[in-house]
Amino acid sequence: MTSPTLPFEIIAAIFKLLPEEDAIGHCLIRTDLFNCSLVSRDWRAIALPILWKEVRFGLERSFDTYDDVSILNKEIWLNIADLLVDEYNEIDDERVCALAKALKMNTSLRNLKLYVDNAMHIFMCSSIANDIGEKGASALAEALEINTSLQNLDISDNHILSNGAISLAEVLKMNVSLQSLNLEHNGIADDGASAIAEALKMNTNLQNLNLAFNYIGDKGIGALVESLKTNRSLQNLDLSCM
Amino acid sequence: MSDPANITLVTMDGTTFTVPSAYLHRSKLVQDWLRSEGDKQAMEVKHVTPFVLQGVLNFCEIHAEDTSEPLADPADPTKPFEADPRDDAFRGMPDDQLLQFTMAADILQIPELVRLTAQEMASRIDGKSPDQIRAMFNPDDLAEEDVDSDNEMGEVGEEGAISK
Numbered sequence: 439m440t441s442p443t444l445p446f447e448i449i450a451a452i453f454k455l456l457p458e459e460d461a462i463g464h465c466l467i468r469t470d471l472f473n474c475s476l477v478s479r480d481w482r483a484i485a486l487p488i489l490w491k492e493v494r495f496g497l498e499r500s501f502d503t504y505d506d507v508s509i510l511n512k513e514i515w516l517n518i519a520d521l522l523v524d525e526y527n528e529i530d531d532e533r534v535c536a537l538a539k540a541l542k543m544n545t546s547l548r549n550l551k552l553y554v555d556n557a558m559h560i561f562m563c564s565s566i567a568n569d570i571g572e573k574g575a576s577a578l579a580e581a582l583e584i585n586t587s588l589q590n591l592d593i594s595d596n597h598i599l600s601n602g603a604i605s606l607a608e609v610l611k612m613n614v615s616l617q618s619l620n621l622e623h624n625g626i627a628d629d630g631a632s633a634i635a636e637a638l639k640m641n642t643n644l645q646n647l648n649l650a651f652n653y654i655g656d657k658g659i660g661a662l663v664e665s666l667k668t669n670r671s672l673q674n675l676d677l678s679c680m
Numbered sequence: 681m682s683d684p685a686n687i688t689l690v691t692m693d694g695t696t697f698t699v700p701s702a703y704l705h706r707s708k709l710v711q712d713w714l715r716s717e718g719d720k721q722a723m724e725v726k727h728v729t730p731f732v733l734q735g736v737l738n739f740c741e742i743h744a745e746d747t748s749e750p751l752a753d754p755a756d757p758t759k760p761f762e763a764d765p766r767d768d769a770f771r772g773m774p775d776d777q778l779l780q781f782t783m784a785a786d787i788l789q790i791p792e793l794v795r796l797t798a799q800e801m802a803s804r805i806d807g808k809s810p811d812q813i814r815a816m817f818n819p820d821d822l823a824e825e826d827v828d829s830d831n832e833m834g835e836v837g838e839e840g841a842i843s844k
Contacts, residue, residue, distance in 0.1 A: 444779070444817070448786050448798060451755030455802035475812035477817070 449484050449629040521661060554624040575602030579609040588615055594622035594648070603630030610644065611639035622676070631658025648676040687714070688722035689737075695730040696722060703740040706750060708789035724787070731786045732777075735769070739793055742766045751791035754798060761799050770796055775804065775816045 444452075455471045475485035575598035582588065598606070603626045610616070631654040638644070654662075659677065666672065684764050687701045687710065704710040725733060743766075748823060751759075763771075770781065785793035805813055 444782060445786055447755075448782055448794065450795065451798040452801045452805070454755040455761075455799050457803065470806055473808065473810045473813060474805060477813050525803050559690070 442453040446480075446484060449481065453485055490508075571581045571597055572599055572601040572605070574598070576605035579605040582606075582609045582613050582616065590618040590620075591616060592618075592620040593624070596623070597624045597625045599628045600630030602626075604633040606636040607633035611640040612635065613641070614643050616644055618648075619644060620646075620648040621652070622648045623651040626652040626654060628653075628655050628658035628661075630654075632661040635661035638662070638665040638669045641669065642671050644671055646674045647672060648674075650676045689733060690722045690724050691730045691733050693726055693728050693730065695733075697730075697733060697737060698739055699741070700744075703737065703744045706740070706743070706790050706792055706844040708791075710788065727787060728784045729780070732780045735781060736784050736788060736790070736793065737770075738797075739767070740790070743792065746792075751795055754794040761795065767796055771800055778804075779817065809826075 453471060453474060456474075462600065471485055475482045493614075574596070575593070578591070578593070598621070602624070603621065606619070606621075607630070610619075626649065631652070634647075634649070635658070638647075649662075654677065661673070662677070666675070685700055685702075686698050687704060688694050688696055688698045701710075701714065710723065717723075728736075770778065773781070778797060782797040782801060783796070785797050804816065808816070
């Protein structure tokens with residue numbers, strides 16, 4: 439006999455009764471509930487509101503309904519699950535590569551910075567214990583070659599270094615969707631800045647570029663300034679605290 | 681109704697159970713039925729098998745004398761759950777049976793039994809992977825449903841698969 443399908447209220451009751459788990463730092467770890475959210479779409483729709491009071495992408499997308507939840511494909515959810523389950527929520531190159539692969543398939547994602555507001559604000563993805571390196575940046579760049587919908591990419595506080603910036607610059611030359619790119623605190627030096635400057639000469643869509651807190655010297659700054667002569671789209675460029 | 685002190689329940693396959701009505705004072709469904717259709721011979725309890733109904737009635741009989749306040753919200757995690765040794769039968773049963781009892785508790789609207797079975801379900805989910813949970817619950821309905829629903833995103837081939 440096929441097992442019966444439990445009604446919504448019962449599943450919600452079970453979720454609420456799941457044992458409380460430990461908190462690591464300021465992050466509340468709720469592995470069981472998260473695993474439940476990966477069981478099926480129905481379960482996910484029930485689990486998410488309990489798991490996170492508010493889940494949103496960037497500032498515009500929130501997960502309040504069933505449709506909101508399904509905007510991301512399974513691979514992205516699995517990655518987020520892995521991130522959450524990992525003891526220290528580290529984001530390393532391997533995970534970013536996997537996320538980038540999933541991104542290639544995704545046509546509706548607009549912002550990549552993922553916020554999770556729990557009772558105690560948990561910021562995931564790029565804003566927690568970051569370890570996106572050169573390899574991760576080049577995987578993201580590869581994904582951006584194919585993805586035509588992403589508008590905001592925030593990989594601040596990582597260490598993609600100049601080589602990572604060069605990979606991203608390559609794709610910036612062709613990309614027409616990205617409007618905001620945040621590369622703050624990434625150890626980018628003159629080489630990386632010069633590559634981005636070259637890309638800015640060709641890019642027609644980027645409006646916000648944040649390169650604050652990097653190691654860009656006179657040469658890099660010079661190249662960036664030079665590129666602004668021809669660039670028509672950039673509205674904000676942050677080069678503070680070099 | 682032939683005997684106001686007793687109530688007769690009929691399951692999906694026609695099996696009848698006659699028990700004192702007092703046993704079922706916590707079942708909202710039965711109470712509603714007694715008020716509206718109590719003059720009929722027997723109450724039909726569809727979707728519940730005789731085995732499961734027997735178990736539910738046993739639970740009701742055991743707890744018939746309980747004087748605790750009726751549980752308003754079976755899922756209230758702030759109410760501490762005290763394991764009652766009289767309910768050990770529910771803790772030892774296989775997953776699929778537990779699932780059916782959970783359903784029956786929901787159908788008959790017995791909050792105390794919902795609480796007991798949901799609590800047991802929750803403790804069985806504890807520490808399991810999504811695949812294990814899926815196997816525990818409804819393998820037919822839950823498996824791989826996400827793949828089909830991602831048409832909008834395009835098919836994710838092997839390249840996109842994430843190795844755990």
